[in-house]
Amino acid sequence: MNQASISPSKFSSRFKSFFRGNLGGWIVILAMVLLPFITSLISGQSISNLLANESGMAKFVQGLAIEIFILALYALSYDLILGVTGLLSFGHAMFFAVGAYLTGILLKSFGWSLWATLGMVLVAAIIQAILFAVVLPRVQGVTFALVTLGIASVFYIVIQSHEMSAYAGADVGLQGVVAPEFINAADHRMRFYFVTLGLLIGMYLLYKRFVNSPTGRVCIAIRENEKRALMLGYNTFYFKLIALTLASITAALAGCLHALFQPIVSPHTASMGFTIAALLMTLIGGVGTLSGALVGAAIYRLLEYGLKNIFGEQATFLLGVVYVLIVLFLPYGIIGTWKLRALQIRSGWQRLIGLVTGKPKQA
Amino acid sequence: MDGSIILETKNLRKEFGALVAVDNVDLRVQANTVHAIIGPNGAGKTTLFNLLSNAFEPTAGKVFFQGRDITHLPTHRIIHLGIGRSFQITNLFPNLTALENVRLAAQALGKDNFRFLRAASHFKRYEQRAWEALNLVGLTDRALMPARALPHGDQRKLELAIILAPDPKLLLLDEPTAGMAAEQVPEMMNLISQINKTSSKTIILVEHNMSVVMNISDRITVMHLGRVLAEGTPSEIAANPEVQNAYLGKLYGDMKKREA
Structure with missing residues (x-):
C-alpha cells in the first residue's frame, strides 16, 4: 500500500540502490542464464543445435551446473539450521534422501503424477521436520547432533533393507526413475536447467528475506544465546521448528530434483557422508552467510569433478587436504572472510578520506 | 509507602542435594519501591532470583506476582506478565549490535514474531521502542556497535536497556x-533510582555491596545462609546488631558510630 504512494523518481532511485547493493548477485545470475549459450559458442556449437538438445560441451556443462544447483539448494537448507539458527544436525542427508526416494518410488512404482508427488514430498518434509523437532526441547548441542544422527541412521538402514528392496532397490539404489516427459533432463536439458536455476534463485531470495524478518532475527538470537532469547520471552521451540521445516522442505525439493535429474537414487544420499558434504559446503562458503552455501556447493562439486578427472580414486584424499587447508586459512569460509575484509577495506578508505579532508572519522 | 504487594513468596525453598540454598524465604515486595536483597557471598541471593524469575524450579513453596501464582510458569512466559530480569554475568547476544539486542527484547512481546515474509525493518515500532530504551540508559551513540565490543560498564547499561x-x-x-x-x-545507581521514580517501576536488586544500596533502597532484606536475617528500611538495617555481626562486620558498625 505504501509502495503506491512512492513517486516515480523515488522508486527509480530505490530500484537503483537495490540494484547496486546486489550487483555481485545480478552478475552471477546473468552469468548463469547465459552459461549454456556461452559454452556453446566457445565449443563452436550453433545455438539452434543447442536448443535442439544436441549432445556436446554445452549439454555437459549444463548437467554439471544442474548438479551444483541441486547441491546448492541442499547446502542452503543446511546453512539455515546450522549457520542461522545454530542447530548442529547430523541427520540432514535424511531430509534430502526422503525427497529423492519418495519422488522415485511414487513416480516409478505407483505411477503418480509429478504434482501429486510434489505434494506428497512437501507433506513428508513437514512430517520429518516435526520428527526432528520432537527431540529439540529435550536435548541441546552435541546431544541433538547425535539424536539426529540416530534418526537418520535408522532411515539409512531401512532404505537399504531387504524388505524395501522392491521399491528402494536396497544397496544398489533406486534405478530408472521415470521423470515426466516435459521435464525429462535427457530430452529437455535446458528446460531442466532453467527450472532448477529458477528454483534456486527463488529459494535464495526467500531465505534472504526470512533471515532478515522478525522470525529470522529471533533464529539468529537463538544461535547467539538461546537462554537469553528464552528470557526475552521467546518460546524458542517454535522458531527452531519453523527453521527446521523450511530447511526440510528445501532439502526435500533438492532431493526431488536430484531423483528427476539423475534418474537414480543411491543410498549414499541418505548416508552420514552426505550430511558431511552439506557441512563441508557451508564451511567452505562461510557458515551463516547463505550465499556462502552456494559458493561452497560450486567449489565442492567442481573440485570433486576436477580432481577425480585428474587423479582418479586418489582424489578423495586430495579433497580432504584441500578442505583442511580452506578451514585453516579461511576459518570464516570464503564469503565470510571476504565480508570481513570488505568491512576493513571500507573503514580503511573512510579513515584515508578523513585524513585527507581533515574531518574526524566517524565512530 | 502503602502500595499493594506486587511480588510475594511463601516458604520458598531450594535444595541442591544436601545444600539448602534458599531456606523457607517469605518475601513481600511493595509496588513502586526499590527493594534490595543483600547478603554475603553464598547467602542464596542469586538462587532466590533464579526462583523469582523461574530459571529454577523451587523444591517447595510458591511465588505470587500481583496475586497470581507464577511458581510453575515456564521462563519465557514470565516476561509476558511484566517481569524483566537482568543477570549478574553479562548475558547478551554478543555478535549483534546493541540496537538489535534491545530491538529483539521489544519485539518479543509484540504479535509479529512469526511474520517471516516481511523485513524486520518494516516494523518500525520495535526499533523506536529500542531507541527509547537506549536513550534512557544513555547508549544511543553506541547503538550500532556489536555488544561484545562495548566496554563492560556499557554492557551493564545495555542489559538494563534490554529489560526496559x-x-x-x-x-x-x-x-x-x-x-x-x-x-x-554511582552513575548506575542514579539511573536505577531514576527509572524507579520517573516510570514508577518496582525494582528488586541483589547486591553484596552494602553502601551502594543504602541510598537508593526503600526496603532492604538481608539474607544469610539461605535465610532472611532481617528486613526493614535502610536505617533500620544499618542499626540492626544481628546484621552487623553476621554481615556488615565490625568495621561498618564502627564507621556508623564515627559518623553519628
Missing part, C-alpha cells in the same frame, strides 16, 4: 554493578 524495552512492571536486577569500575557505580 518491553516496559515491565517489575525489574529484577542481579548485581547491576558487578564488575563495574568504582567511579561508574
Whole structure:
C-alpha cells in the first residue's frame, strides 16, 4: 500500500540502490542464464543445435551446473539450521534422501503424477521436520547432533533393507526413475536447467528475506544465546521448528530434483557422508552467510569433478587436504572472510578520506 | 509507602542435594519501591532470583506476582506478565549490535514474531521502542556497535536497556554493578533510582555491596545462609546488631558510630 504512494523518481532511485547493493548477485545470475549459450559458442556449437538438445560441451556443462544447483539448494537448507539458527544436525542427508526416494518410488512404482508427488514430498518434509523437532526441547548441542544422527541412521538402514528392496532397490539404489516427459533432463536439458536455476534463485531470495524478518532475527538470537532469547520471552521451540521445516522442505525439493535429474537414487544420499558434504559446503562458503552455501556447493562439486578427472580414486584424499587447508586459512569460509575484509577495506578508505579532508572519522 | 504487594513468596525453598540454598524465604515486595536483597557471598541471593524469575524450579513453596501464582510458569512466559530480569554475568547476544539486542527484547512481546515474509525493518515500532530504551540508559551513540565490543560498564547499561524495552512492571536486577569500575557505580545507581521514580517501576536488586544500596533502597532484606536475617528500611538495617555481626562486620558498625 505504501509502495503506491512512492513517486516515480523515488522508486527509480530505490530500484537503483537495490540494484547496486546486489550487483555481485545480478552478475552471477546473468552469468548463469547465459552459461549454456556461452559454452556453446566457445565449443563452436550453433545455438539452434543447442536448443535442439544436441549432445556436446554445452549439454555437459549444463548437467554439471544442474548438479551444483541441486547441491546448492541442499547446502542452503543446511546453512539455515546450522549457520542461522545454530542447530548442529547430523541427520540432514535424511531430509534430502526422503525427497529423492519418495519422488522415485511414487513416480516409478505407483505411477503418480509429478504434482501429486510434489505434494506428497512437501507433506513428508513437514512430517520429518516435526520428527526432528520432537527431540529439540529435550536435548541441546552435541546431544541433538547425535539424536539426529540416530534418526537418520535408522532411515539409512531401512532404505537399504531387504524388505524395501522392491521399491528402494536396497544397496544398489533406486534405478530408472521415470521423470515426466516435459521435464525429462535427457530430452529437455535446458528446460531442466532453467527450472532448477529458477528454483534456486527463488529459494535464495526467500531465505534472504526470512533471515532478515522478525522470525529470522529471533533464529539468529537463538544461535547467539538461546537462554537469553528464552528470557526475552521467546518460546524458542517454535522458531527452531519453523527453521527446521523450511530447511526440510528445501532439502526435500533438492532431493526431488536430484531423483528427476539423475534418474537414480543411491543410498549414499541418505548416508552420514552426505550430511558431511552439506557441512563441508557451508564451511567452505562461510557458515551463516547463505550465499556462502552456494559458493561452497560450486567449489565442492567442481573440485570433486576436477580432481577425480585428474587423479582418479586418489582424489578423495586430495579433497580432504584441500578442505583442511580452506578451514585453516579461511576459518570464516570464503564469503565470510571476504565480508570481513570488505568491512576493513571500507573503514580503511573512510579513515584515508578523513585524513585527507581533515574531518574526524566517524565512530 | 502503602502500595499493594506486587511480588510475594511463601516458604520458598531450594535444595541442591544436601545444600539448602534458599531456606523457607517469605518475601513481600511493595509496588513502586526499590527493594534490595543483600547478603554475603553464598547467602542464596542469586538462587532466590533464579526462583523469582523461574530459571529454577523451587523444591517447595510458591511465588505470587500481583496475586497470581507464577511458581510453575515456564521462563519465557514470565516476561509476558511484566517481569524483566537482568543477570549478574553479562548475558547478551554478543555478535549483534546493541540496537538489535534491545530491538529483539521489544519485539518479543509484540504479535509479529512469526511474520517471516516481511523485513524486520518494516516494523518500525520495535526499533523506536529500542531507541527509547537506549536513550534512557544513555547508549544511543553506541547503538550500532556489536555488544561484545562495548566496554563492560556499557554492557551493564545495555542489559538494563534490554529489560526496559518491553516496559515491565517489575525489574529484577542481579548485581547491576558487578564488575563495574568504582567511579561508574554511582552513575548506575542514579539511573536505577531514576527509572524507579520517573516510570514508577518496582525494582528488586541483589547486591553484596552494602553502601551502594543504602541510598537508593526503600526496603532492604538481608539474607544469610539461605535465610532472611532481617528486613526493614535502610536505617533500620544499618542499626540492626544481628546484621552487623553476621554481615556488615565490625568495621561498618564502627564507621556508623564515627559518623553519628
